[in-house]
Amino acid sequence: MLEDCRIISNTRYKGDYFKLVFDSPRISPLCCPGQFVHVKIGGPADRILRRPFSVNDACDGQIRILYKVVGDGTSFLSRLPPGTICNLMGPCGNGFGDVSARTPVIVAGGYGAAATFMLAKNSPKKGFLLAGARTGAELVLIEDYRRIGFDVMISTDDGSDGEKGLVTSLLDKFIRERKSCIGDFSFHACGPEPMLYAVARKLQSEGLDGEVSLDHMMCCGVGACLACVVRLRKQGGGWKYSRTCTDGPVFPASSLFLD
């Protein structure tokens, strides 16, 4: 669905991160955890392509996005004032599965914590957030997760917050310490691709189910251009190409091709 959405607010959250709220009476009620919206930012011709952003939250006819300024498009977006109209396409993609049966464990790197927030908020069981970033200044939404009752564990590459090291070390420790009851938990990850492949490797080696949300380069967002294909394992052997925009961005961790 396409919708012209008015920017209600667009403010710096911390560092290069911004929080953007759209008025979206039509798309917002349809959004499920893990889905994204494809935003036409406007401006010069090179931004003819939309930019994908995970739905951080969708309620009361609004869509919230947390984004990091990384290039021309997001830089232009960060300067759009309230009242600006942007065309949104969405909700796009397949989001996370039903998490009601088990306690969710979310592994998030950087703004990956935005993509998993609705899953956490809607989960009947309060779970765990294992959050990683390069530095403490790049951790996002930690207080939001605590406010909804999640237990938060933190790691940073430079040790400026939480444990020094990678978020996958937190996952190793989490699994090691709960071996006897590990089947009570479901695992969901979003963040940089190397982190997601490391999470998938760990889950596969432990024989655990899980879901990963791939933040892959996209163009059309509707399955037509094939810019976003990833190689996935097929059940029963072999592999296939899948489109991140329409088949994902959330995939079973067991389907990631690790070779």
Ligand SMILES: Cc1cc2nc3c(=O)[nH]c(=O)nc-3n(C[C@H](O)[C@H](O)[C@H](O)COP(=O)(O)OP(=O)(O)OC[C@H]3O[C@@H](n4cnc5c(N)ncnc54)[C@H](O)[C@@H]3O)c2cc1C
């Ligand atoms: C499904 C999905 C959900 C996303 N959700 C969010 C979100 O919630 N918050 C957020 O800040 N960003 C998110 N992204 C990434 C976001 O779409 C890109 O950062 C944005 O499109 C960059 O636009 P730009 O014009 O500023 O950068 P460009 O000028 O296009 O690129 C600048 C730099 O960013 C890199 N880059 C561009 N796109 C991506 C990408 N998809 N992944 C990694 N690096 C990229 C480029 O390689 C380049 O180095 C998501 C991407 C996908 C595919």
Ligand code: FES
């Ligand atoms: S972005 Fe075009 S097929 Fe996925």
